[in-house]
Amino acid sequence: MRIRRNPDRPTGRLTASEFGRADTPEQDGAGRTGPRRRGRTSRPLPGMRGRARTRTGIRRFLSWRRLLLGLATLCLLLVGGFTVLYFAIDIPRANDLAKAQSNVFLYSDGTRLARTGDINRESVPLDRVPENVRRAFVAAENKDFYSDAGVSLSGTARGILSTLTGKGKQGGSTITQQYVKNYYLSQEQTVSRKVQELVIALKVDRQTSKDDILAGYLNTSFYGRQSYGIQAAARAYYGKEVGQLTVEEGAYLAALLQAPSQYDWAVAGPSGRQRVVERWGYVLDNMVEEGWLDASARQGMRFAAPLAPKPTAGLGGRTGYLVEAARRELLASGISEQELAGGGWRITLTVDPAQQRALEQAVATSDGTVGAGGTDSDINRQTGAVSVDPRSGRILALYGGRDYLKHFISNATRSDYQAGPTFGPVALAAKVDAPPEERGARAAADYFTQVRQTAVELGMNPQASGFTSPRSTSLGLMGVSPMEMAGVYATLSNGGKKVTPSIVKSAQRGDERTNLPPAIGGQAVSPETAAVVTGSLGTDFVAGGPVPVQDAAARRPPDWFVPRVTGASDDRKAEWYIGCSPELVTSLALFGEDAKSRKQVALEGVGNGSAARIGTMYTSMSRSGVAPEPTPSE
Numbered sequence: 001m002r003i004r005r006n007p008d009r010p011t012g013r014l015t016a017s018e019f020g021r022a023d024t025p026e027q028d029g030a031g032r033t034g035p036r037r038r039g040r041t042s043r044p045l046p047g048m049r050g051r052a053r054t055r056t057g058i059r060r061f062l063s064w065r066r067l068l069l070g071l072a073t074l075c076l077l078l079v080g081g082f083t084v085l086y087f088a089i090d091i092p093r094a095n096d097l098a099k100a101q102s103n104v105f106l107y108s109d110g111t112r113l114a115r116t117g118d119i120n121r122e123s124v125p126l127d128r129v130p131e132n133v134r135r136a137f138v139a140a141e142n143k144d145f146y147s148d149a150g151v152s153l154s155g156t157a158r159g160i161l162s163t164l165t166g167k168g169k170q171g172g173s174t175i176t177q178q179y180v181k182n183y184y185l186s187q188e189q190t191v192s193r194k195v196q197e198l199v200i201a202l203k204v205d206r207q208t209s210k211d212d213i214l215a216g217y218l219n220t221s222f223y224g225r226q227s228y229g230i231q232a233a234a235r236a237y238y239g240k241e242v243g244q245l246t247v248e249e250g251a252y253l254a255a256l257l258q259a260p261s262q263y264d265w266a267v268a269g270p271s272g273r274q275r276v277v278e279r280w281g282y283v284l285d286n287m288v289e290e291g292w293l294d295a296s297a298r299q300g301m302r303f304a305a306p307l308a309p310k311p312t313a314g315l316g317g318r319t320g321y322l323v324e325a326a327r328r329e330l331l332a333s334g335i336s337e338q339e340l341a342g343g344g345w346r347i348t349l350t351v352d353p354a355q356q357r358a359l360e361q362a363v364a365t366s367d368g369t370v371g372a373g374g375t376d377s378d379i380n381r382q383t384g385a386v387s388v389d390p391r392s393g394r395i396l397a398l399y400g401g402r403d404y405l406k407h408f409i410s411n412a413t414r415s416d417y418q419a420g421p422t423f424g425p426v427a428l429a430a431k432v433d434a435p436p437e438e439r440g441a442r443a444a445a446d447y448f449t450q451v452r453q454t455a456v457e458l459g460m461n462p463q464a465s466g467f468t469s470p471r472s473t474s475l476g477l478m479g480v481s482p483m484e485m486a487g488v489y490a491t492l493s494n495g496g497k498k499v500t501p502s503i504v505k506s507a508q509r510g511d512e513r514t515n516l517p518p519a520i521g522g523q524a525v526s527p528e529t530a531a532v533v534t535g536s537l538g539t540d541f542v543a544g545g546p547v548p549v550q551d552a553a554a555r556r557p558p559d560w561f562v563p564r565v566t567g568a569s570d571d572r573k574a575e576w577y578i579g580c581s582p583e584l585v586t587s588l589a590l591f592g593e594d595a596k597s598r599k600q601v602a603l604e605g606v607g608n609g610s611a612a613r614i615g616t617m618y619t620s621m622s623r624s625g626v627a628p629e630p631t632p633s634e
Helices: 016-021 064-088 131-141 153-164 175-183 191-207 210-220 230-238 247-256 270-289 295-299 319-332 337-341 353-366 420-433 444-458 470-475 482-493 527-536 610-623
Strands: 103-106 112-116 346-349 379-389 394-399 497-499 504-509 520-523 538-542 560-568 574-580 585-594
Touching: 103 319, 112 319, 131 175, 131 210, 131 247, 131 270, 175 191, 175 210, 210 230, 230 247, 247 270, 270 295, 319 337, 319 346, 319 394, 319 504, 353 379, 353 394, 353 610, 379 482, 379 610, 394 610, 420 444, 420 482, 420 527, 420 560, 420 574, 444 470, 444 482, 482 497, 482 527, 482 574, 482 585, 560 610, 574 610, 585 610
Parallel strands: 103 346
Antiparallel strands: 103 112, 346 504, 379 394, 379 585, 497 520, 538 560, 560 574, 574 585
């Protein structure tokens, strides 16, 4: 019997079982029988094994061949585009720092506070820089400087990504790229500028010797203290010529370039100085690693502390503290130190001149030197204060000390005060804000974790000394600043919405304006928690009511009460006053300082209410509608 093969069937012989089943009726699920459909079996027929299944959906358009082709096309486009840019972008003429202008700082009402911006720069040939000092800079910034092609693709990619995502500047540039940015380009953070930097750096590296590039880098970098170039830096920080610098001093100047304002020894607080020494040690360790410094010599080296900066005209008295606070906020917003030092900025502060005078007068009334087991000149009582409008986050007044030129560290922003009694409401906020089912049922470790988390959400710095210790958390022994605590209590007074105190109202240079981050953020704690905490505070009897200072002719309102926290820290080195009404939050602290060593010491009579008297006096003057007359700077 001849079997006719269906042309639609796969080729191959039918087995006996297949032949027998070809026309056999099959049963359905209900037990009914019917003719078996031809060509359908319970397993693949011969010839079907290994055959690709039909692709559906997106798989119809994707294959490894297409992906490979797309990747190759993308690479060709990138190479082609970069080639076009390479030939289209020429090495420009050097930028003209000689046209640098002054920066003008204004009060909130437009009256002038200060003018800064005298540029100190001087170029020197590379052979005048000691070899070990040159190597310190290479070790700090670009260990592969002498062998690389002048660029870091990964560092540039990170920089472009951070610019696109709004995260500010990122490190990773080579010495050649930094030199190109300093000498040929601007300091703006844009993608086009970074691409230009990459292309020009490649060309400069091919056309210029490494020694010439290093010389240009050392002579164009900004070192802080208005100093451009290593010669000006040597004089500003060590009072000597560049050729007289030691390895230890050169390592500090090399470390300084990463963040001049933060690493200036004269203005850094205790934690800041620790970071300076760590960065300095990193530079020397890299020199040992590269074989440029003997390990035994490195072990015997000690940090070379720089000289105190020379007075800057116009920053005497309390003015310098306001200017420095504004500078730090602008730097945090993304402006580079070199760009800000280049000048031409018109910077308006949020500080109200009448509020500022009221704060200064309140401090002056009871401030001065006090004895603490010695003569009056042995121990100075230092005062730091910040006053904030919790509804806007704007700083209305700031007191950093008596004279910026004599005491560079601002008492308003230094973070080595012990929180003491001011931390109690923070712990209460953590307890109240916890879910009801967790209150009183958590382990001690969980409780301290929740307290620290709430403290950070309210605005405290988790990197401060003592912050991770359970004992510090329970006793309020962590380091804080009046600025931080002003933000914490402003947040509580603002219904739990995060307040980050801000001192810069606007900053512009020509048509260029700076985008400042908002001072008011999201919900840090619930409104109910904020209400419970502020309701638990004591009250301060204050003369005058919530009448703006400018309404001096207004009738003096009745006396009123301000929620407040007062008291001394356990170490008797700090005494606090924090008053927090819905219209004004003032954080004020006192501490004793040894006049010679500048170290904090215990105050005699601490806890006797001095901080509360100053805070109450200021609050009365600032809210009574009667502004004090200006007082001359000391």
